[in-house]
Every structure is written in structure tokens, then in C-alpha cells.
Amino acid sequence: MDMEKKGLILGVFEGVNYLDQCCEINCNLGHSVNVCIVVCIYSCDVGSMAGPKLGRKKGAKAISHPPRKKQKAVLPVEEESEKEELLSDSDGKDEPEKLEESDEEEEGVDSDSEMSSDGDDPFANDILQGNDDEEDGTDEGSDSGEDSDSDASDIEKRARAIDEEKAREKKMQKLSYSLTSKKKLMSSHYRLWRCFQFVELMELIEAFEKPRPICLRTNTLKTRRRDLAGVLLNRGVNLDPLSKWSKVGLVVYDLKFQLEPPQNIWLGIICASSFLPVMALAPQEKERIVDMAAAPGGKTTYVAALMKNTGIIYANEMKESRLKSLTANLHRMGVTNTIVSNYDGRELPKVLGNNSVDRILLDAPCSGTGVISKDESVKTSKSALDIQNCAHLQKQLILAAIDMVDANSKSGGYIVYSTCSIMVAEIRSLQRASISHLDREDKALLSHVHNMDGFFVAKLKKMSNMKPTLQESEDLGEVEEAHELIERNEQNEDDQKHQKEKVVKNNQKEKVVRVNQKKKISQENKKVNNGSSKIGKGEKTSANEQRMKRKRPSREEIAKAREEKRQALREAKRKAGTGNKAASMKSQDAD
Numbered sequence: 251m252d253m254e255k256k257g258l259i260l261g262v263f264e265g266v267n268y269l270d271q272c273c274e275i276n277c278n279l280g281h282s283v284n285v286c287i288v289v290c291i292y293s294c295d296v297g298s299m300a301g302p303k304l305g306r307k308k309g310a311k312a313i314s315h316p317p318r319k320k321q322k323a324v325l326p327v328e329e330e331s332e333k334e335e336l337l338s339d340s341d342g343k344d345e346p347e348k349l350e351e352s353d354e355e356e357e358g359v360d361s362d363s364e365m366s367s368d369g370d371d372p373f374a375n376d377i378l379q380g381n382d383d384e385e386d387g388t389d390e391g392s393d394s395g396e397d398s399d400s401d402a403s404d405i406e407k408r409a410r411a412i413d414e415e416k417a418r419e420k421k422m423q424k425l426s427y428s429l430t431s432k433k434k435l436m437s438s439h440y441r442l443w444r445c446f447q448f449v450e451l452m453e454l455i456e457a458f459e460k461p462r463p464i465c466l467r468t469n470t471l472k473t474r475r476r477d478l479a480g481v482l483l484n485r486g487v488n489l490d491p492l493s494k495w496s497k498v499g500l501v502v503y504d505l506k507f508q509l510e511p512p513q514n515i516w517l518g519i520i521c522a523s524s525f526l527p528v529m530a531l532a533p534q535e536k537e538r539i540v541d542m543a544a545a546p547g548g549k550t551t552y553v554a555a556l557m558k559n560t561g562i563i564y565a566n567e568m569k570e571s572r573l574k575s576l577t578a579n580l581h582r583m584g585v586t587n588t589i590v591s592n593y594d595g596r597e598l599p600k601v602l603g604n605n606s607v608d609r610i611l612l613d614a615p616c617s618g619t620g621v622i623s624k625d626e627s628v629k630t631s632k633s634a635l636d637i638q639n640c641a642h643l644q645k646q647l648i649l650a651a652i653d654m655v656d657a658n659s660k661s662g663g664y665i666v667y668s669t670c671s672i673m674v675a676e677i678r679s680l681q682r683a684s685i686s687h688l689d690r691e692d693k694a695l696l697s698h699v700h701n702m703d704g705f706f707v708a709k710l711k712k713m714s715n716m717k718p719t720l721q722e723s724e725d726l727g728e729v730e731e732a733h734e735l736i737e738r739n740e741q742n743e744d745d746q747k748h749q750k751e752k753v754v755k756n757n758q759k760e761k762v763v764r765v766n767q768k769k770k771i772s773q774e775n776k777k778v779n780n781g782s783s784k785i786g787k788g789e790k791t792s793a794n795e796q797r798m799k800r801k802r803p804s805r806e807e808i809a810k811a812r813e814e815k816r817q818a819l820r821e822a823k824r825k826a827g828t829g830n831k832a833a834s835m836k837s838q839d840a841d
């Protein structure tokens with residue numbers, strides 16, 4: 251690996267220790283240029299990075315964050331005062347003492363709430379059983395004596411039994427629902443999930459159903475993280491710094507005033523994984539940057555903040571209906587360096603020109619399979635065709651991005667491609683742009699491992715603005731074809747089986763049709779042979795062939811035939827008319 255480039259990339263993530271691996275693949279990129287792809291593999295575990303609670307007030311409950319004890323500690327957890335980290339954006343002074351005091355109390359509150367919310371407390375059942383035992387003992391004693399007591403305890407027992415039965419039924423219902431949805435998910439996307447081992451797949455599906463921690467990003471155009479944290483803590487919100495790697499992120503545990511956020515200081519609730527593409531892009535002040543698929547602007551506003559409202563951001567969105575939210579967010583967040591456009595991203599090189607910008611963020615439209623925890627319908631609503639269509643669009647968008655970015659940019663020449671999908675086909679859009687092989691699992695941020703929404707981020711560096719020669723294009727075309735061939739070959743057994751079954755059925759149908767046709771033809775032949783004296787015994791001309799051979803009548807012949815028909819009709823009418831007249835005369839005579 252080229253250490254310089256590695257250094258460069260690590261530089262982008264200076265101080266970021268969650269980078270598991272950073273591999274670089276120099277490769278011929280299909281289409282027009284040579285591009286170096288730098289694949290950054292993120293292993294973030296928000297929960298474990300967050301460390302102990304900060305500033306939680308007495309009695310405040312920790313809600314809806316995943317149980318920490320189940321999370322994998324991918325990163326070295328910073329055990330030191332997170333409050334310092336949280337409030338250390340600049341000088342680290344003026345930390346409210348109150349917060350430090352509450353840290354210790356916090357731990358207790360936290361672990362309690364985890365136990366109760368998880369239902370994982372190993373002692374809980376014992377305590378219940380103990381109670382039952384005691385009651386049983388009392389019952390035995392009362393049997394020997396007072397009837398009224400035993401009646402009461404009988405009723406209690408029965409009531410308890412009914413309750414238990416109900417609870418069991420509920421549990422079974424829940425279990426069967428969960429199994430059905432898992433089955434549905436597995437069967438509907440079986441072929442696309444083939445890259446996972448069964449156990450891992452189950453873990454992944456489980457992870458989809460867990461709520462993610464709520465993350466906030468401080469809008470540094472309006473405030474500092476420490477100030478925001480101070481405001482939130484004063485309002486009784488429990489929060490942690492997201493981690494050392496994010497100087498703006500906060501993890502929030504009980505956002506009570508969710509509907510009335512202080513609009514001038516934060517963007518809203520976002521997933522930690524959405525920080526990563528912008529961090530990877532590392533926009534610099536005064537650069538020209540394109541956000542190819544921008545709405546609703548979560549990443550554009552972050553880019554603008556990192557650029558301190560300097561330079562230019564072209565924020566493009568194809569769907570007109572989504573422009574409103576994009577512009578509204580830009581205004582709300584105080585972004586002033588952005589031009590909003592409404593093009594199909596594939597058309598942008600024609601509008602902005604080739605080799606015209608320093609960096610491009612392509613947060614591609616995707617199947618959304620990485621965000622099932624937010625939108626459950628993704629489980630069953632996405633067909634294989636949807637995924638393939640997405641992948642095709644993504645490839646075309648990547649190619650447009652490559653055309654637009656300037657390899658000679660002094661500070662940039664980078665493209666960041668991200669999707670919130672964990673589907674191989676979509677991740678492979680990069681490959682389909684003829685970038686050499688990417689190992690699929692390793693590049694995705696997987697929900698069950700990282701406790702984030704599934705996500706894929708790759709950073710590309712354009713190496714040259716030169717267009718390849720015809721020969722190179724042809725070679726690359728072949729490479730592309732080869733990739734497509736490989737992909738086609740990789741269709742899973744299910745697919746093949748399905749296809750085979752279809753083919754067999756079709757063959758059978760065709761056979762039946764052919765047999766019927768043959769029968770029909772031979773019957774017609776027989777008829778023709780029997781009925782027509784013109785066709786001798788030895789003549790093998792079929793009725794069909796005869797029909798084919800029959801000459802089409804000329805126009806004159808058709809006109810003549812029509813005239814004859816008309817005359818015959820007139821004659822028939824006339825005859826009928828005279829018949830009627832005679833009949834009516836007859837009847838008059840009779841009267």
C-alpha cells in the first residue's frame with residue numbers, strides 16, 4: 251500500500267482510531283479516467299464509544315438505547331471523563347461541576363435501567379420464584395385450617411394462572427410474529443443476503459429491530475458543541491459525546507422536547523453513520539463541492555459547516571418535491587454558500603462541466619436496506635429488480651461524478667460514494683464502474699456489528715483527467731462485461747432453480763402447443779386430401795402451405811366481389827319487399 255496515500259486518508263480522519271483497515275486499490279476505472287480507490291472501512295460502535303453517562307440528573311431514566319453489555323467494543327473505550335471530551339471543543343474551561351458529580355450517580359441509574367429495560371436481569375426470575383414459593387408455603391399451611399383463607403388463595407392461584415397463561419400467549423404471539431417477519435425477510439431477499447453466514451444473518455436481522463441511539467449533530471455555524479451540550483443538560487436531557495472521532499456529535503437518551511427543538515442550534519435527529527461520508531469527504535474551505543443527491547440536506551449542511559460557509563456547494567436534487575425540505579434546512583441552519591439545483595445527477599457534467607469541481611459527495615439513492623430499523627417496509631417491499639435498478643442508477647451517477655471532479659484540483663480530486671444499503675449489488679456499483687475487486691462484507695458498516703444503521707462509504711481519488719484511448723476503452727468495456735458476466739453467474743441457486751422450473755414449464759407448454767399444432771395440421775391435411783380431387787395421393791402439400799401459396803386477390807377483384815355482394819343484397823331486399831306487399835294485399839282482401 252502506498253503509505254503516502256494511506257497517510258493522506260488517515261490524515262482525513264486525524265485522531266480517528268476506529269479505522270479498522272484502510273486499503274487502497276489502484277485500478278483502471280471504467281469510463282474515462284484512472285481513479286485510485288481508497289476504501290475506508292469503518293468499525294464504529296456508538297454505544298461503546300460513548301462511554302459512561304454524562305450529567306444525568308437524579309432519577310432520570312435512560313430510555314431506548316441499546317443495552318451496552320451486548321455491544322462489541324470495537325474501539326478502545328475512553329474511560330476518562332467524557333464530560334471533558336464533550337466540553338473540550340476548544341479550551342475545556344468552564345465545565346459545570348454539577349455535571350461531574352452526577353457522573354457517579356449516573357452509573358447506578360444506568361445499570362438499573364438497563365436491567366429493567368432489557369429484561370436480562372438474571373435475578374429477576376429468582377425473585378419472582380421466591381415469592382411464589384413463599385406463597386405456596388402459606389397455602390399449604392392454610393389448607394389444614396380456615397376455608398375462607400384457602401378459597402381466597404385458590405382464587406389468587408387461579409388468577410395468577412390466568413395471568414401467566416395470558417403472558418405466555420402474548421409471548422408466543424410476539425415470537426411467531428417475529429419469526430414470520432424474519433422468514434419473510436429471509437425469503438424475499440435470500441439471494442441478496444447470500445454473502446452472510448446464517449448465524450450472522452440472524453444477528454443482522456435481530457439488529458435491524460433494535461432502536462439505534464439518537465444522535466444529534468451540533469450546527470457549528472450557529473453554536474459550539476459544548477454550548478449545545480450545556481443547554482441540553484440544563485433542560486434535563488441525558489447525553490454523551492458521540493465519540494472522540496466526532497467533534498460535533500452527541501448521543502441523546504431521552505429527548506423529551508423532541509417536537510420543539512431549539513431550531514437554531516441543531517439539525518435534528520440523525521444517525522451516527524451519516525456523519526461518516528462527510529468526514530471522509532473532508533471538505534476544505536473555499537473549495538467547489540458538489541452534493542449530487544442532496545435532499546433533505548443532512549450532509550450538505552454538515553459540509554457547509556466544515557467549509558465555514560466559504561467556497562461553493564452545488565446541492566443537487568432530482569426530485570422537485572424534495573427541494574422544499576432541502577432549501578428549508580439550508581435556511582434554518584444558516585447555510586449561505588450553497589446553490590440548489592434540480593437535475594438528474596447524471597446530467598450534471600453537462601451543466602457544471604467536466605473536471606470542474608474539487609470534491610463530490612454522492613450519497614446515492616439506494617434500496618435503504620441498511621436502515622430497516624427506521625423503515626420496516628424495506629424488508630419486504632424491495633424486489634431483486636429494485637435493487638438491480640438502484641445499482642444501475644448508482645453506477646451511472648458514479649460515472650458522472652468521475653467526469654465532473656478535477657484530478658488536477660490542488661486540494662481535492664475526491665469523490666465520496668455512500669449508500670445506506672448493505673446489498674452487494676449496490677455496493678458493487680463501484681465495481682461496475684470497473685473499479686477492481688472490492689471484498690463486499692468488509693466494506694459495509696453492518697448493523698449487528700457496529701450498532702449503527704447499515705452503511706457503505708468509499709472514497710475515490712481521480713488520478714487523471716485524460717480520457718482513455720479507444721483501445722483502453724475497449725479493454726475496459728471488456729472488463730465491465732466480465733463483471734456483468736460474473737454477476738450473472740452469481741445468481742443464487744434459488745434463482746436458478748426458479749428459472750429452471752420456468753423453463754421446464756415453458757418447454758412443456760410449447761410441447762403441448764406443438765403437438766396440438768401438428769395434430770391440427772395433420773387433420774387439415776387429411777380433410778384436404780379427402781375433399782380435394784386436385785391434390786393427389788402423392789402430393790404432400792399441407793393446407794397451410796396451400797394457404798400461404800394462395801395469391802392475394804387484386805383490388806379490382808375485391809371491388810368486383812363487393813359489387814356482386816351488394817347486388818345480391820339488393821335483389822334479396824327487393825324480393826322480400828314484393829313478398830311483403832303481396833302478403834299485405836292478401837290480408838286486406840281477407841278483411
Ligand SMILES: C[S@@+](CC[C@H](N)C(=O)[O-])C[C@H]1O[C@@H](n2cnc3c(N)ncnc32)[C@H](O)[C@@H]1O
Nearest residue numbers: 543544545546547548549568569594595613615
Ligand atoms: C440517500 S438520499 C440523500 C440524502 C442526503 N444526502 C442527506 O444526507 O440528507 C438520495 C437522494 O437522491 C435523490 N435522487 C434520486 N435519483 C436521483 C438522481 N438521478 N439524481 C439526483 N438525485 C437523485 C433522491 O430523491 C433522494 O433525495
